[in-house]
Amino acid sequence: MSEMGLRERKRQRMYQAVSEVAIGLFLERGFDAVSVAEVAAAAEISKPTLFRYFPAKEDLVLHRIADHEGEAARVVVEGRAEGLAPLPALRRHFLDGLAAQDPVTGLNDHPAVRAFYDLLYGTPSLVGRLYGYLERAEAALAEALGADLDARLAAGQIIAVRRILAEENWRRIAAGERVADVRADAVAAAERAFAVLSAGLPRLT
Template sequence: MTTTQAVTGGLRELKKQQTRQAISDHATRLFIERGFDKVTIADVAAAAQVAKMTVTNYFPRKEDLALDHQDEFVASLARTVAARPAGESAFGALRAAYRGAIARQDPVLGFSGPTFARMIADSPALTARLRDFHDLREQALAGELARETGDVVRARVAAALLAAVHRTLFEETLRRTLDGRTNPEIAAALAVSTEEAFAVLEPALGDYAVREV
């Protein structure tokens, strides 16, 4: 590949990212203003000044326009486990990562703000799509654990338990957001809930899938 081709490819990719972000930003604004169920793909396309097909090329489902962190969300647990250092268990890696995400008030944990949280809660379609993402995240984690350990059944059980903790804490974050709590207040409460939730699983999974030195 020549330097010119590399530059052209880089600019093309940057343009795609900018277009995707612009579509997402306009969609979020419309959803918040009108409510998710009252906005159409055509409305989003008009606001972003692109064709409807362009919107669906980037976001195959309308729900994905609102939940645009889905790729990061689905991959997050498996990625954390895959990146853990030698001597650390899958459980330990996920607990440490969750603690760090609380400190950052990471949107992937549900730190979305009251307006966005209300939009999700008020839409059955978004609530259902979010459940899909939780399920896909669990499946991705199970796949990574099975790949590492070679034990598919135990990997699926472990992933179900670990994903359930993350799902419960996510729902708790949304609940507190809808109750009007500030992000710092939610983070403080979530830090306590996180320790309690992971402690329930530690006897069973604390030493599971420890990465070999």
């Protein structure tokens, strides 16, 4: 492996390790009760080093889902390679995520996942920062769809639908329902939502 490849792997390990330390502290004591200096000390790095990796305190938490930022765009590109139009590819991907209980779909009741999403949705500054991630996901998807106004409008609708579906699943899980009780409704809701998208965005089908 090249030196650049090794350097990038080391960098990614650092991101992961510091994020996990921070999330552990936040889950234990609450996001607002833990300072960045305390996170840096627990991770055994300096505060300036921490800020080189994570520009904002909220990014320490959101790093865990940052790899989903370009996910919809990747699905579209990979779907085209398989001969699938964008919306069928995105529909299949979301339904596959529900089947796998991917936490990003909201359909996961593992205690560690529940604790993380309780932290995320229960902290206003994290919710605010999350919308920045969603905006970047929307921009990446728009680029994959063609980068014109129509693509931007479509991307906004698609990202909103995925977010609302996941939030509804998570709302029910957080209220105490089991995955087994939510799954059929989650699949049906996703099917309806993508049918509506397909009707309104025929060029993507």
